[in-house]
Amino acid sequence: MQATMENFQKLMLFNLSSGEEKRVWQEDSLFHYCYNIVFRAGYLALYGTEPHQGADKEKANEQDRIHSNQVFHEFRKYDRLFPRLAYAVLPPKDKMEAERLKRLFWSILSVKKSWRKDNISGWISDQNQLLAENGVPEYMRDRFMFMLLWASQGNTGPTAFWLLFYLMKHPEAMKAVREEVDKVSRENGQEVKPGSPPINITREMLNQTPILDSAVEETLRLVAAPILVRAVLQDTSLKTSSGTEYTLRKGDRVALFPHISVQMNPEIHPEPHEFRYDRFVNPDGTKKDFYKNGKKLKYFNMPWGAGVSICPGRFFATAEIKLFVFLMLSHYDLELVNREEEIPAIDISRWGFGTMQPVRDVRFRYRLRF
Numbered sequence: 038m039q040a041t042m043e044n045f046q047k048l049m050l051f052n053l054s055s056g057e058e059k060r061v062w063q064e065d066s067l068f069h070y071c072y073n074i075v076f077r078a079g080y081l082a083l084y085g086t087e088p089h090q091g092a093d094k095e096k097a098n099e100q101d102r103i104h105s106n107q108v109f110h111e112f113r114k115y116d117r118l119f120p121r122l123a124y125a126v127l128p129p130k131d132k133m134e135a136e137r138l139k140r141l142f143w144s145i146l147s148v149k150k151s152w153r154k155d156n157i158s159g160w161i162s163d164q165n166q167l168l169a170e171n172g173v174p175e176y177m178r179d180r181f182m183f184m185l186l187w188a189s190q191g192n193t194g195p196t197a198f199w200l201l202f203y204l205m206k207h208p209e210a211m212k213a214v215r216e217e218v219d220k221v222s223r224e225n226g227q228e229v230k231p232g233s234p235p236i237n238i239t240r241e242m243l244n245q246t247p248i249l250d251s252a253v254e255e256t257l258r259l260v261a262a263p264i265l266v267r268a269v270l271q272d273t274s275l276k277t278s279s280g281t282e283y284t285l286r287k288g289d290r291v292a293l294f295p296h297i298s299v300q301m302n303p304e305i306h307p308e309p310h311e312f313r314y315d316r317f318v319n320p321d322g323t324k325k326d327f328y329k330n331g332k333k334l335k336y337f338n339m340p341w342g343a344g345v346s347i348c349p350g351r352f353f354a355t356a357e358i359k360l361f362v363f364l365m366l367s368h369y370d371l372e373l374v375n376r377e378e379e380i381p382a383i384d385i386s387r388w389g390f391g392t393m394q395p396v397r398d399v400r401f402r403y404r405l406r407f
């Protein structure tokens with residue numbers, strides 16, 4: 038958490054104290070901006086940073102900025118090919134490109150190279166150690182590191198994009214979240230003032246944001262659409278709430294798509310296509326309960342899957358998204374260049390692969406608040 042925080046500062050606010058970044062509007066593409074920053078902060082927090090000695094810190098930071106940006110650009114190339122790669126429908130030229138990218142990442146993230154980095158996360162080094170102890174050869178561990186990069190960085194940036202987009206589209210939501218963020222900063226002695234250094238958001242501060250939590254949850258409800266595949270280990274039957282009973286045979290595979298059955302279900306979430314930032318929170322800040330046919334539900338939002346293989350990165354992902362939005366709202370005014378901007382359609386070729394991506398980017402502008 039602290040590492041991610043420092044990396045966000047390193048990437049977003051590095052020329053704040055130098056006074057270079059004046060209060061002028063800067064324009065950018067929102068999807069690219071969010072994905073780029075969140076990917077790079079997550080990548081550096083998990084896979085480590087450039088080592089340095091004493092006064093070389095700024096040089097190492099600059100190296101991290103350049104290197105992580107290059108990694109992001111290569112990652113996006115792979116990301117774009119991914120749905121067609123998964124369905125095995127890539128034309129030969131793209132197939133060769135996917136192969137090149139895979140090999141590049143096995144090399145960039147290789148176990149050997151990682152020894153040279155500082156601040157590798159405990160999660161990454163433990164995964165490697167566990168595999169090594171179980172006799173998994175080094176070349177396979179390199180490949181596993183790329184799988185983990187994919188799992189850890191493919192969804193968080195796109196989710197951050199949708200959250201900031203919805204906040205800009207819904208001024209009452211933006212106002213409520215910003216007021217909460219400002220209040221938490223003030224109460225923790227971290228208020229942003231003219232000329233002040235970037236705020237340092239602690240874990241404790243992130244635990245005081247019920248409205249932001251609800252906005253994150255609502256964003257995930259709308260845009261996270263994973264297919265959950267489970268193998269049937271013994272003959273059984275599955276009864277749905279509508280009374281239909283399915284016979285499942287040992288060896289069958291079951292694919293669940295909770296985006297439709299749960300997240301977009303109007304019996305659980307009225308007007309399910311609407312973004313309601315406070316859908317998941319009561320006025321007193323406690324979490325809302327959800328019901329269907331009078332029965333309280335355990336699963337009313339399933340962006341992380343469920344059961345044995347529920348996303349192990351969900352707490353990290355949530356903290357990362359919240360940190361990013363907290364920093365953006367604390368330091369910047371944000372607005373859509375086109376105030377009448379329509380919500381971009383989602384790229385339906387990605388159904389089932391996690392957080393949806395928009396078919397086109399959206400222009401926005403930002404400037405320092407103080």
Ligand code: HEM
Nearest residue numbers: 188189192193196263340341342343346347348349350354
């Ligand atoms: C918004 C961001 C994210 C979303 C929506 C998301 C969603 C998911 C989903 C739906 C699954 C499959 C769950 C299942 O089959 O039941 C999954 C698996 C996984 N996720 Fe995430 N994830 C996110 C971020 C992360 C992050 C940040 C990490 C690591 C730091 C991570 C690591 C993993 C891993 C390792 C698996 C495989 C787990 C297994 O098969 O046992 N994810 N994620």
